[in-house]
Amino acid sequence: MxxxxxxxxxxxxxxxxxxxxxxxxxxxxxxxxxxxxxxxxxxxxxxxxxxxxxxxxxxxxxxxxxxxxxxxxxxxxxxxxxxxxxxxxxxxxxxxxxxxxxxxxxxxxxxxxxxxxxxxxxxxxxxxxxxxxxxxxxxxxxxxxxxxxxxxxxxxxxxxxxxxxxxxxxxxxxxxxxxxxxxxxxxxxxxxxxxxxxxxxxxxxxxxxxxxxxxxxxxxxxxxxxxxxxALPSEDAVVLEKRRDSRSGRLLVACPILPRIANFDDLDPLKMEQDVEVVMVPPGSPIPVEAGLIVLPGSKASLADMQTMRQQGWDIDILAHHRRGGAILGICGGYQMLGHRLIDPAGLEGDVREVAGLGLLDVETEMGHRKMLREVRGSALGAGFTGYEMHMGRTQVGNGLQPFALFDDGTHDGAISPCGRVIGTYCHGLLGSTALRKALLLRLSVASQERDYAASVDxxxxxxxxxxxxxxxxxxxxxxxxxxx
Incomplete structure (x- = not known):
């Protein structure tokens, strides 16, 4: 052949x-x-x-x-x-x-x-x-x-x-x-x-x-x-600082570049939106105070990246952003960092066994040997979406939190804070769904052009x-x- x-x-x-x-x-x-x-x-x-x-x-x-x-x-x-x-x-x-x-x-x-x-x-x-x-x-x-x-x-x-x-x-x-x-x-x-x-x-x-x-x-x-x-997703994190969006838009979306950042192409669909500017924040730079949405991305080593977050002072920026009324979306490892603490009793990620999270969601995560790998379909924020899960941690959600998403199989995912401005989810790829992206932007008072991301890639x-x-x-x-x- x-x-x-x-x-x-x-x-x-x-x-x-x-x-x-x-x-x-x-x-x-x-x-x-x-x-x-x-x-x-x-x-x-x-x-x-x-x-x-x-x-x-x-x-x-x-x-x-x-x-x-x-x-x-x-x-x-x-x-x-x-x-x-x-x-x-x-x-x-x-x-x-x-x-x-x-x-x-x-x-x-x-x-x-x-x-x-x-x-x-x-x-x-x-x-x-x-x-x-x-x-x-x-x-x-x-x-x-x-x-x-x-x-x-x-x-x-x-x-x-x-x-x-x-x-x-x-x-x-x-x-x-x-x-x-x-x-x-x-x-x-x-x-x-x-x-x-x-x-x-x-x-x-x-x-x-x-x-x-x-x-x-x-x-x-x-x-x-x-x-x-x-218009295509990039494979390697080395290109992140080269792909700054130079447009001035109504909504600035900021994402810190963590050392073990993973699946950062989750943000790519936002770059199609005329009224959205996406900025990847490199180490040594503060998260812009004018950001309307901060996205905490996936991570291959959530505990270590949470420590880096503090070393860079990004935790201070994020908490100040939250006090000013800004929105925060944590995806996978970013979701875990939004909780009270992350623990790794078996040392799967390294020598550090426990770190404090940002405390913006009433959740705690424990790392385990079992890896969740599955495609998902469901609804969130009143809109349908498709995506996938890929993580090794198990997150315990407090009784007072509403789930972010309901899957078609009857299970649910993630959490939304009582104020509605902090969202955590294990679902990658969800922003590629036009309806879900539109619903998220409407919560931030931004109109979506409702462009089909998959069609643009094709x-x-x-x-x-x-x-x-x-x-x-x-x-x-x-x-x-x-x-x-």
């Missing part, structure tokens, strides 16, 4: 976006295509229909391919929860933790399950588009690798190398990658793509040819800067696919995936 793998000269060169665009372009050609990433490291995850989790980048790529999410699309997911420790998710389920001491040996042992997932995808489609992680040029990580050349060689999948011209030095990045690779690894690479080009392509014609001449690899195209990507994927059809040798990539030269 056909397969091709995109690896990069470094992180954030645009591999995830290109894989999504290729998936949509191939699907538009009538092919059944599946995305695949052997190993991902991200605290942004999505829940699959069978109750597992994969990286949100692979969820977007599945959407681009117009196929249901499946845990086989990202068989190994590492979710950083401390500087040297990550939660290990294998084929959708928690397997334990990996630390710096056992990282290489631990991931090497996972290769059979990675290949097993890949084989199942291959059997179910016409073509698999694989995304590497980081760069094969990180040869210090080659031993035990399952994310780049370790996978490509084991699965016999041809590789195309992606270089980012926007960051500069792309000729050296591509040719230099060729220089540091072992001959057996370099033999897996059959060509290159230059990504994020701005300006007249003719100005880079000599550079493009120089890469081909010096690397011995074939060029598959020069991809322009894809402005449509602004339009962006189609536009990106059209760009790739125009600027890449799509027929050549398909031929390579099928075993051609």
């Amino acid at each position: 056909a397969a091709i793998m995109l690896q990069g000269t470094g992180s954030d060169v645009g591999k995830s976006l290109l894989v999504a665009g290729l998936c949509r372009a191939l699907a538009n050609r009538g092919l059944r295509v599946m995305p695949f990433k052997p190993q991902n490291m991200s605290n942004n995850a999505a829940v699959t229909p069978e109750g597992g989790e994969i990286g949100r980048a692979q969820a977007l790529q599945a959407l681009a391919a117009r196929v249901p999410l499946h845990t086989d699309m990202n068989p190994v997911l590492l979710k950083p929860q401390a500087d040297r420790t990550s939660q290990l998710i294998v084929q959708g389920q928690v397997r334990g933790t990996l630390g710096s001491a056992n990282f290489r040996e631990g991931r090497r042992s996972l290769l059979p399950e990675v290949l097993e997932s890949f084989a199942r995808l291959q059997a179910a489609c016409d073509m698999v588009v694989v995304e590497g992680s980081g760069s094969p040029a990180e040869i210090n990580l080659r031993e035990g690798d399952i994310a780049n050349m370790g996978f490509a060689r084991a699965a016999k999948v041809p590789v195309v190398l992606v270089g980012d011209i926007d960051r500069g030095g792309v000729i050296a990045a591509v040719v230099g990658t060729r220089a540091v690779l072992e001959p057996e690894d370099a033999a897996m690479i059959h060509g290159f793509i230059i990504n994020k080009f701005r300006g007249d392509p003719a100005l880079f014609a000599d550079g493009y040819q120089a890469i081909a001449d010096r690397s011995g690899w074939r060029g598959f195209g020069l991809v322009p800067w894809l402005g449509q990507a602004v 339009r962006a994927l189609d536009a990106i696919a059209q760009e790739l059809e125009q600027h890449l040798d799509m027929d050549g990539l398909i031929a390579l995936a099928k075993g051609g030269a």
Whole structure:
């Protein structure tokens, strides 16, 4: 069966976006295509229909391919929860933790399950588009690798190398990658793509040819800067400060960037609203006093992030905001931080066993081994919504609080303060539901444009696919995936 793998000269060169665009372009050609990433490291995850989790980048790529999410699309997911420790998710389920001491040996042992997932995808489609992680040029990580050349060689999948011209030095990045690779690894690479080009392509014609001449690899195209990507959710927290919204709106929404922030794309639907400005607040900056809504985002390590909240002085900003009559929305880990305390008796998140929360909701959270993973549908604030839960804590709600949401299965979620200005919920993705977003904004005296977030993402994927059809040798990539030269 056909397969091709995109690896990069470094992180954030645009591999995830290109894989999504290729998936949509191939699907538009009538092919059944599946995305695949052997190993991902991200605290942004999505829940699959069978109750597992994969990286949100692979969820977007599945959407681009117009196929249901499946845990086989990202068989190994590492979710950083401390500087040297990550939660290990294998084929959708928690397997334990990996630390710096056992990282290489631990991931090497996972290769059979990675290949097993890949084989199942291959059997179910016409073509698999694989995304590497980081760069094969990180040869210090080659031993035990399952994310780049370790996978490509084991699965016999041809590789195309992606270089980012926007960051500069792309000729050296591509040719230099060729220089540091072992001959057996370099033999897996059959060509290159230059990504994020701005300006007249003719100005880079000599550079493009120089890469081909010096690397011995074939060029598959020069991809322009894809402005449509602004409508898509981002995978990595490193882009948060780069995505400031510069519009002045009637409602300022502020979200602190916590060290272990997770699933921050929950806020993306608000960025479509004409009368809303979303500001991600970096460490060292106060939460703006003019904010009308503060959103406390998801977190992979709620106790540690609550401590950071205090170290940054953001707890003072939030409590002052509440006294001034401002609204606060806590999602997942942010919901837990709104309570009186968070306890971790088993030390699942680290050495700290208990921290005080903000005390804005009469709730307490205890961390446990059982992880809740499920898609949900229900109503809140008088509006219907869909979303998903992904958390390990259990929150006890005081008797005097009303739940935030009622699910269709009869269970409920979250809490609303007696004043109605503090909301906590475990539901991710709920702001993508037009009716729920409208209801929330109306509580804040802001009119929603009622734009369909899912439709805007879909339009962006189609536009990106059209760009790739125009600027890449799509027929050549398909031929390579099928075993051609």
